[in-house]
Amino acid sequence: MEYDREFLTGTVTVLILSLLRERAMYAYEILQEAERRSARAFQMKEGTIYPALHQMERTGLLKAEWRQGESGRARKYYSLTAKGRKKAQIKREQWEALSAAMRLILGGSHG
């Protein structure tokens, strides 16, 4: 599904924080995981994840390190910092509240 850029801007941060809450991942893995979990509904221009990751690393939400993955190839793995964990929790709560409210509104318009 194609989403407009404005809609995606806020979502990418939440998506990255949510996925990295579970384990450290590299950028392409984050993209694949997001696509898989959303049953391919969530597809964005893959390049856009890199500035987002850099910005989050700069603001202290993420830390990054190069290490070998299961395939034996070196990849840049991102993981949450303590600040990032707090932010992930806050974002998750905000997102859940917002989506619950949106479901009520959208559901109401159909009912």
Add this chain to the structure above:
Amino acid sequence: MADRRPIESIVDHIAREAHIPGRAARDDLRRELLTHFEDAAASPEGLQEALKRFGNPDLLAQHFRDIYQWEYVALYFAKLALSVVAAVAAALAVQVLINLRVEIQTEALRLAPEFPKAAVRSVAVVFGLVTAWEIGRRPFELRRALIALSAYAAICVLVQAFFALGLQMFGSATVLVLLGLAASRFQQRRATVLRTFAVFAAATYLVHLGLSVPLGPGRALTASVALVAVWTITVAILARCDRLFVNHFTTFGADR
């Protein structure tokens, strides 16, 4: 094995245009993007699809520039300030050397009466040259050119407020800078330096002659030696500071 050249070219382009400070950080991004394509485009057939999914490289570079823009702007002004301070200090040092006299009676060193005017003119030449350098920077940007011209005009007005001869000095400096540019175009070759010197000497002599201010050819030549020294040193300082700045943000060559 897929042909990696289009990928490497795209990755290089992004790393170059992203304006990420520090070579290590740019190399890191380059490496990261290359690993992306290792995963996304393992086969030749997958390459075009991977490039399509990746998105517009220019847009991506713009996103990176947005992230680092304040650091870029701050360092740009720091570079400009450093160039100006170093060039003004050098210009004043040149004028002190040229105008230093030994007073025979007291055996003391003193500056010639012409020193204040010559010093202000040299500083004005430095500011004019910095302005021309910023306007001439490639790629040309109207906004940068207007800011440079406005700053030059503001400094001119400021100097006039403190020194009665400010406008006159900046006026003559502007003419000298324009003549110098016509003669050398920022080049530092011996032939262009000699041509600039000749142009300065002729201009200095003719302007004084036109204003009926006594100035012999000898003094016109001395004044021009000082101006050419100021000119050459300023261009060298601007080029060096520019190179430092560009190398901090770009790995694959300068923009001038």
